[in-house]
Amino acid sequence: MPTVDIRGLQKKFGEFEAVRDATMSIGDGEYVSIIGPSGCGKTTLLRMIAGILHQDSGDIKFDGELVNDKPIEERGVGYVFQDIALFPNMNIWENVSYGPRARGEPVDHIRTVTLEMLEMMKLSDRYRDPPSNLSGGMQQKAAVARAIAHGSKLMLLDEPLSMLDAKVRSELRFELRRIVKDLGLTAVHVTHDQEEAMAISDRIFVMRKGVLVENGSPSDLYFRPTHLFTAYFLGESNIFTGRMEESDEDRCVVRIGHSRLRAVGMSAARESKVAIVIRPELVEIDGSGDDNRIEGRVRAKYFEGAFVRYVIQIGDHLFLRVKTSVDERELGHHVGEQVGLSIDRDHVRVYEFPAGGLNKEIRG
Amino acid sequence: MLSTRRRLLGFLGSLSSIRWVSLSVYGISVGYFLLLILGPATLGILSGLGSINQVIGDQALMSRALSAVFASFVLATSVSVLDILAGLPLAWLIVRKKGILLSILDALVDLPLVIPTVTLGFSVLLFWSSEGPLGFLGLPPLAPGWILVVLLHFSFSYPVVVRVLVGKMLELNLVYETAARTLGATPFTAARTVTIPLFSSGIVASFLLAFARSMSETGATIMVAGAFENGPIFIRSALNAGLEGPLVVTSIALTVISLVAFYAIKVLEVHFRLPFRRANVDLEKRLSRGLVPEVGSIAIVAVLLFFVIFPALSLSLRYAPAAFSQQISTQMLSGSGIWQDFWSGVILSYSIGLLVTGINVVFSMPMAILISRGRFGKTVSTIFDSLSSVPIVIPSVALGVSMVFFWKNLAIPEFWLIVLAHLSITYPYLVATLVSALNDIPIHLEETARTLGADPFTTFSTITLPLARYSLLSGAILTFTRSVDETGATLAVSSTMQTVPVLLVNWVKNPFPGSELAVGIGTSVLLLTSVVILLVLKTLSREKRVA
Amino acid sequence: MPSIELHEVTKRFADVVAINNVSAVIDDGEYVCVLGPTGSGKSTLLRLISGLVNPDGGEIKIDGTGVNEIPPEHRNTALMPQNYALFPHMTAWENVAYGPTSRGVDPGEITARVSTLLKTVRLQDWANAYPSQLSGGMQQRIALVRSLASGAKILLLDEPLGALDARLRLDLRRYLKHFAKEFGLTVVHVTHDQSEAISIADRIMLLRHGRIEQEGTPRAVYFTPGTLFAASFVGDRVLMEGVVRAVHGETVTVEVEKAGEIRARARGLREGELTVVAVRCESLQLAHHAADGLNRLSGRVAEIRPLGSYFRYTVELHNGNRVYSHVPALNALGNNLHVGSDVHVCFATQDALSYKYPERGLAKEVEAF
Numbered sequence A: 001m002p003t004v005d006i007r008g009l010q011k012k013f014g015e016f017e018a019v020r021d022a023t024m025s026i027g028d029g030e031y032v033s034i035i036g037p038s039g040c041g042k043t044t045l046l047r048m049i050a051g052i053l054h055q056d057s058g059d060i061k062f063d064g065e066l067v068n069d070k071p072i073e074e075r076g077v078g079y080v081f082q083d084i085a086l087f088p089n090m091n092i093w094e095n096v097s098y099g100p101r102a103r104g105e106p107v108d109h110i111r112t113v114t115l116e117m118l119e120m121m122k123l124s125d126r127y128r129d130p131p132s133n134l135s136g137g138m139q140q141k142a143a144v145a146r147a148i149a150h151g152s153k154l155m156l157l158d159e160p161l162s163m164l165d166a167k168v169r170s171e172l173r174f175e176l177r178r179i180v181k182d183l184g185l186t187a188v189h190v191t192h193d194q195e196e197a198m199a200i201s202d203r204i205f206v207m208r209k210g211v212l213v214e215n216g217s218p219s220d221l222y223f224r225p226t227h228l229f230t231a232y233f234l235g236e237s238n239i240f241t242g243r244m245e246e247s248d249e250d251r252c253v254v255r256i257g258h259s260r261l262r263a264v265g266m267s268a269a270r271e272s273k274v275a276i277v278i279r280p281e282l283v284e285i286d287g288s289g290d291d292n293r294i295e296g297r298v299r300a301k302y303f304e305g306a307f308v309r310y311v312i313q314i315g316d317h318l319f320l321r322v323k324t325s326v327d328e329r330e331l332g333h334h335v336g337e338q339v340g341l342s343i344d345r346d347h348v349r350v351y352e353f354p355a356g357g358l359n360k361e362i363r364g
Numbered sequence B: 001m002l003s004t005r006r007r008l009l010g011f012l013g014s015l016s017s018i019r020w021v022s023l024s025v026y027g028i029s030v031g032y033f034l035l036l037i038l039g040p041a042t043l044g045i046l047s048g049l050g051s052i053n054q055v056i057g058d059q060a061l062m063s064r065a066l067s068a069v070f071a072s073f074v075l076a077t078s079v080s081v082l083d084i085l086a087g088l089p090l091a092w093l094i095v096r097k098k099g100i101l102l103s104i105l106d107a108l109v110d111l112p113l114v115i116p117t118v119t120l121g122f123s124v125l126l127f128w129s130s131e132g133p134l135g136f137l138g139l140p141p142l143a144p145g146w147i148l149v150v151l152l153h154f155s156f157s158y159p160v161v162v163r164v165l166v167g168k169m170l171e172l173n174l175v176y177e178t179a180a181r182t183l184g185a186t187p188f189t190a191a192r193t194v195t196i197p198l199f200s201s202g203i204v205a206s207f208l209l210a211f212a213r214s215m216s217e218t219g220a221t222i223m224v225a226g227a228f229e230n231g232p233i234f235i236r237s238a239l240n241a242g243l244e245g246p247l248v249v250t251s252i253a254l255t256v257i258s259l260v261a262f263y264a265i266k267v268l269e270v271h272f273r274l275p276f277r278r279a280n281v282d283l284e285k286r287l288s289r290g291l292v293p294e295v296g297s298i299a300i301v302a303v304l305l306f307f308v309i310f311p312a313l314s315l316s317l318r319y320a321p322a323a324f325s326q327q328i329s330t331q332m333l334s335g336s337g338i339w340q341d342f343w344s345g346v347i348l349s350y351s352i353g354l355l356v357t358g359i360n361v362v363f364s365m366p367m368a369i370l371i372s373r374g375r376f377g378k379t380v381s382t383i384f385d386s387l388s389s390v391p392i393v394i395p396s397v398a399l400g401v402s403m404v405f406f407w408k409n410l411a412i413p414e415f416w417l418i419v420l421a422h423l424s425i426t427y428p429y430l431v432a433t434l435v436s437a438l439n440d441i442p443i444h445l446e447e448t449a450r451t452l453g454a455d456p457f458t459t460f461s462t463i464t465l466p467l468a469r470y471s472l473l474s475g476a477i478l479t480f481t482r483s484v485d486e487t488g489a490t491l492a493v494s495s496t497m498q499t500v501p502v503l504l505v506n507w508v509k510n511p512f513p514g515s516e517l518a519v520g521i522g523t524s525v526l527l528l529t530s531v532v533i534l535l536v537l538k539t540l541s542r543e544k545r546v547a
Numbered sequence C: 001m002p003s004i005e006l007h008e009v010t011k012r013f014a015d016v017v018a019i020n021n022v023s024a025v026i027d028d029g030e031y032v033c034v035l036g037p038t039g040s041g042k043s044t045l046l047r048l049i050s051g052l053v054n055p056d057g058g059e060i061k062i063d064g065t066g067v068n069e070i071p072p073e074h075r076n077t078a079l080m081p082q083n084y085a086l087f088p089h090m091t092a093w094e095n096v097a098y099g100p101t102s103r104g105v106d107p108g109e110i111t112a113r114v115s116t117l118l119k120t121v122r123l124q125d126w127a128n129a130y131p132s133q134l135s136g137g138m139q140q141r142i143a144l145v146r147s148l149a150s151g152a153k154i155l156l157l158d159e160p161l162g163a164l165d166a167r168l169r170l171d172l173r174r175y176l177k178h179f180a181k182e183f184g185l186t187v188v189h190v191t192h193d194q195s196e197a198i199s200i201a202d203r204i205m206l207l208r209h210g211r212i213e214q215e216g217t218p219r220a221v222y223f224t225p226g227t228l229f230a231a232s233f234v235g236d237r238v239l240m241e242g243v244v245r246a247v248h249g250e251t252v253t254v255e256v257e258k259a260g261e262i263r264a265r266a267r268g269l270r271e272g273e274l275t276v277v278a279v280r281c282e283s284l285q286l287a288h289h290a291a292d293g294l295n296r297l298s299g300r301v302a303e304i305r306p307l308g309s310y311f312r313y314t315v316e317l318h319n320g321n322r323v324y325s326h327v328p329a330l331n332a333l334g335n336n337l338h339v340g341s342d343v344h345v346c347f348a349t350q351d352a353l354s355y356k357y358p359e360r361g362l363a364k365e366v367e368a369f
Helices: A042-050 A092-096 A098-102 A107-120 A136-149 A166-183 A194-200 A218-223 A228-233 A358-363 B004-017 B019-057 B059-096 B100-114 B117-127 B146-171 B175-182 B187-198 B200-216 B219-225 B231-241 B244-271 B281-288 B291-323 B326-334 B338-373 B378-388 B396-410 B414-440 B443-451 B456-485 B488-493 B500-509 B515-546 C042-050 C092-102 C107-120 C136-149 C166-182 C194-200 C218-223 C228-233 C329-334
Strands: A004-013 A016-026 A031-035 A057-062 A077-080 A154-158 A186-191 A203-208 A211-216 A238-246 A248-256 A259-266 A273-278 A283-285 A292-303 A307-314 A318-325 A338-343 A348-352 C002-013 C016-027 C031-035 C057-062 C077-080 C154-158 C186-191 C203-208 C211-216 C237-248 C251-256 C260-265 C274-280 C285-287 C295-306 C310-317 C322-328 C342-347 C352-356
Touching: A004 A042, A016 A042, A016 A211, A031 A042, A031 A166, A031 A194, A042 A077, A042 A154, A042 A186, A077 A136, A077 B175, A092 A098, A092 A107, A092 A136, A098 A107, A098 A136, A098 B187, A107 A136, A136 A154, A136 A166, A166 A186, A166 A194, A166 C194, A186 A194, A194 A218, A194 C166, A194 C295, A203 A218, A203 A228, A211 A218, A211 A228, A218 C295, A228 A238, A228 A273, A228 A348, A228 A358, A238 A318, A238 A358, A248 A273, A248 A348, A259 A273, A259 A292, A283 A318, A292 C194, A292 C218, A307 A338, B004 B019, B004 B456, B019 B244, B019 B338, B019 B378, B019 B396, B019 B414, B059 B100, B059 B146, B059 B200, B059 B231, B059 B244, B059 B291, B100 B146, B100 B291, B100 B515, B117 B146, B117 B219, B117 B291, B117 B500, B117 B515, B146 B200, B146 B219, B146 B291, B175 B187, B187 B200, B187 B281, B200 B244, B219 B231, B219 B500, B231 B244, B231 B396, B231 B488, B244 B396, B281 B291, B291 B515, B338 B378, B338 B414, B338 B456, B338 B500, B338 B515, B378 B414, B396 B414, B396 B488, B414 B456, B414 B488, B443 B456, B443 C077, B456 B500, B456 B515, B456 C092, B488 B500, B500 B515, C002 C042, C002 C186, C016 C042, C016 C057, C016 C186, C016 C211, C031 C042, C031 C166, C031 C194, C042 C057, C042 C077, C042 C154, C042 C186, C077 C136, C092 C107, C092 C136, C107 C136, C136 C154, C136 C166, C166 C186, C166 C194, C186 C194, C194 C218, C203 C218, C203 C228, C211 C218, C211 C228, C228 C237, C228 C274, C228 C352, C237 C260, C237 C322, C251 C274, C260 C295, C285 C322, C295 C322, C295 C329, C310 C329, C310 C342, C322 C329
Parallel strands: A031 A186, A031 A203, A077 A154, A154 A186, A259 A348, C031 C186, C031 C203, C077 C154, C154 C186, C260 C352
Antiparallel strands: A004 A016, A004 A057, A203 A211, A238 A248, A238 A273, A248 A259, A273 A348, A283 A338, A292 A307, A292 A338, A307 A318, C002 C016, C002 C057, C203 C211, C237 C251, C237 C274, C251 C260, C274 C352, C285 C342, C295 C310, C295 C342, C310 C322
């Protein structure tokens, strides 16, 4: 049941710094995700933990023991690949039993453990099939079974669901969490899909351009992100440029265009430029809250299934995206309609304005 | 105003949109293949069936023919097995390890591939004779005989095997091996249970290639055979004696054995699986790291150097300097005496080569497209893919014999007979190269071009051809070299004309004063041209990787 | 006039029927999403429309003309595959110019067209770049204007957002729709992602095993799925098995095993029949006390997971089944439910859809992996 400790991990490919000074601690039995845009270094980090890539500097410890010099096969990790990587020359049984066989385990142990795994993944009746006969979701389940069967307690998952259909993805992610928790494993799951990370993690690490920016529980990161990039990358956000009017540690007042908003606390000089983040689903239309009440006009309306998205114009230049839950019978608000909005001050978050400008900070 | 060129291209383009036009293009290509390539190579021999009686009655002749065929088979099998056993570790080294030393090895391995086999034959003869290192070390030299034949066949098939293995290994997706390692398998276990089975098709392909080359090789084998007699040697004797019977029997026997062996191995590949119940962890761990692999690597490199590279190079080291001596060069350049034959042989070989390359490139392209793009369905593609490789399977001397019989009644001039034989022999290599190049171009690109408004011809000329041009050029160059190198079929087909390889073989078998020197110099000249060609190929392939 | 018409089109590959007797009409300027799981035949449909494959049966008409015999280069359609298929040996400019050049358009006209289009997508400075030098999003834009430049009025998109990061996918979704509307294009957009289809399509065609399972506006498909498969594929729903106890016109009373009776909307069900009731997760309201007139199932909160704009409450019903309720973030932050709370799961009869129990079993029918 390993804990994982990473300190100062560094990896360069030629001139390109893929991972810079990565430090993280993962507790025993924790399910952790690392999220970030493509190319941010998360897969490189995972491969270093597995031993597939060797770090330039820094330490990796499992249960307090240094594993820097251990080759892949001695680290005892289960790795699930993005492209599944079930051995095409073997059937499902041979795939799942590969680990124990390769480690020279006794024959009856091999049999028992493989049967158990197939049972757990509900693949017992497919054991004779070649991987190509199974659907994508089943193949990945078999790959997970294979990774666990060889007895490791640390699971490393590299974008395990990105090759699967959207529907299968949304179901399999909860399965993954359930299996890991039921078996008491520690898991590190890399993905660029923040919805996936929110659904399955105990804790999320946000990574950007080789650096671990922030980490916390899904709730904390979603509702109280410390970094602007996290606010952008996780979920959807309205991000505005504004000015600080009254600053305090507990509460602030900021100004966007001509609108004044009460916001959460942040220290900054008066009239300094700030970035203001408001999540679309945290704005109430016709709500009762008193912190911020604004008037606006509906400019666009989009049906999105479980939600309706509005674009509401406030004043001359401000466009706020608002998301509300939908009702089949209620028609909601029409385009052109005047509406009253209410936003809780805790849901107006303020950040230091990035030196290179908003676009650069967010899109890199 | 549109230029004439654009008008012409536009016209061809709009033609290609018409269904029956494109169908006829494929039809012509298939017809060319069946009537000029496959047909004569396989059916011709059947018309000679009548003369079999000559042989069947004669006990001695019959047993001699059969033992010759048997010898061919045993030779080819054992050499191919040796190739695989020694080739796998070397290919592994080249692909997995990095460093300058390995890049040098990589380039070296290619060298014997471009040396014409007659040159190789003479070179091997020299290397193992008393004038080579054996004599230098005071050891008894190897006289012409079966041992020398094995060494010769090993030296020209080994590089082919290594090349194919390296190519297939580079294509392998490493993720499987990595997955096996994460599951606890030592590098050795992962290699033998996952990686090697996954590229068993590469092993089989290289085995079959080596097997086919060994069965076919004639010129150099004749040089070093001494008393040893395999199929092609026996056929040559029969030719010289003017006996048709043994010719036909041996050719048919060789062809049948080759075809059976080929398809048996392919079937075996699908069903053969090495069982893997449990790994012997301690043993495999020791084989993965430390002393054992290191020593093994050195041993493999030693094998490469001493059994392949040095024998191949010994000729040029010995005779090349001589070519530059004043006296010899004036003789050569003035074309006096034997040198006249040599130069006309060179002109003959090269013009045949160019002709063959040109014709085959044009007519094989539609066939390659048919196979690669599967226009007429998967079954049709597979059928033509197999059929187009048949000329490789048939030993070249048997092929030549078959051609003679096929075209006998049409009184075709000798020159064109040779061209036809060479067309047959080089066709499979060209098609295989083209198919491989086409397979590398994602079909999406061509399909998108079509939906953007490009007709089939425009798509071909603006998308397919530019992307395949390096491979196409390599294929053409290989076709040319193969034609220039060809001995077996040429011997069977020609009576008065002498291409360079045929000439050199005759000089060795019918020596005259100064013939050894002449052969040495002649083969050196060939070697020089081949090195130039190798350099061109290498530059092309480097450019391809960059583009 | 309709842009694309399919009349009883069938396509077979070896012994697999990829498209099975499909008939559909797509109007000029419509943005249609063909939605379905992998293997449903969606890509084949695109290839049939573009002319890269020909149907074994039926007829395809484009702009009123039968095109069965017409090769791709003479149809008015442009196909964009998942990985964009930009020609690697040509610059961005040459890629975009490829269509009109192949069609023999006058070079002056081509230059004008290409530079205008590149400006439209703000990539005029990248005209001389090669595809390998462009980011995923940029490649997509070049591929889009390349299709446009060829003069095609029908755009066929094969999983156009599949190759992108989740974040980028959301951002670019809207862009595709906007692009199509601005240039008046008819679009057939293939995807396996139902949230993508719902948010941008004018109309959705749900494809399954080569047949159209349902077609309609996003609202229609989302709120009124015609079959159990459609109900499980579009949106997030809870499926409950039960037996029909009574039929009252448009509604039925269903007994859910050991959980009581609920009322649902139904068509053509009979008393005593086995049934599956589907309810959208966001229609399941959690409350301490049930309001009148609503269906009610009782249970205990087993897990609460914040998923961003909504929270997923896992409720273990008294009969052992698990249901999932999606509660909007604002509500969840304000309610006082926690793990272990006893709750009533309430939903309106209007929001419960009842279907005949599938012959081959529930798991197989909804293609549970």
